[in-house]
Amino acid sequence: MxxxxxxxxxxxxxxxxxxxxxxxxxxxxxxxxxxxxxxxxxxxxxxxxxxxxxxxxxxxxxxxxxxxxxxxxxxxxxxxVEKAPLTTSVCSGAGICKYGMQESYGMADKLLEVVKANGPYPFKVKSGVSGCKMGCGLSFIRDIGMVGGPKGWEVHFGSSARKDAGLGVMLGSKLTEEEALGVAAKALTFYKENGRNRERTSGMLRRLGTEAVLEAVK
Missing domain, CATH: 3.90.480.10 (Sulfite Reductase Hemoprotein;Domain 2)
Structure with a gap:
């Protein structure tokens, strides 16, 4: 070395x-x-x-x-620094992984900007980007997650890996990058406006129901 x-x-x-x-x-x-x-x-x-x-x-x-x-x-x-900067969990994606359907690093950068731009939130927001449905970017268990497919992106919201672990709701599928980021922004804005102090997206989703979030992102 x-x-x-x-x-x-x-x-x-x-x-x-x-x-x-x-x-x-x-x-x-x-x-x-x-x-x-x-x-x-x-x-x-x-x-x-x-x-x-x-x-x-x-x-x-x-x-x-x-x-x-x-x-x-x-x-x-x-x-x-006092606190580590916010990040997005991300897999290697289509540019590297043989299973990848979509390029993940670029999407991770853009999703992180959306998360930052729509805050502050009632509590922490964790995000993930996966280039395929194997979900190596932890997208299925994050507050907001992107999952790549052969025809575009899925957007998942309100999932949790905490003590009340569970999947949230899929807000859209086969979306373009721009559409997926737009849906994510709407969901995060809904959380900002309707979440309670120190309530994660999963708690809000259980309290208000999936239909409330789906209506908000139309």
């Missing part, structure tokens, strides 16, 4: 119950470049860190950092 140039990484500190810290690497689409990996490995070696853990949100957590070493580890990696 001597020819690889180290790249700085933005991280978000997370305090653990035992008094140690994790640093959440703020990654785009879960991707680490060789330069970023060099920075992480060099930092782990310098501070004697042993655990780098993948998260369900397609980020990486550098674990087991003592309070006294926290500032030094952050400086070695790059810079810190």
């Amino acid at each position: 001597n020819n690889i140039v180290a790249e700085k990484i933005t991280v978000a500190p997370v305090e653990r119950k035992d008094g140690t810290y994790a640093l959440r690497l703020c990654l785009k689409h879960g991707q680490l470049t060789a330069g970023m990996m060099k920075t992480v490995l060099d930092t782990m070696a310098e501070f004697g860190l042993t655990s780098l853990r993948a998260t369900t949100g397609q980020r990486m957590n550098l674990e087991g950092i003592s309070r006294e070493n926290l500032d030094g580890v952050i400086a070695a990696l790059g810079a810190s």
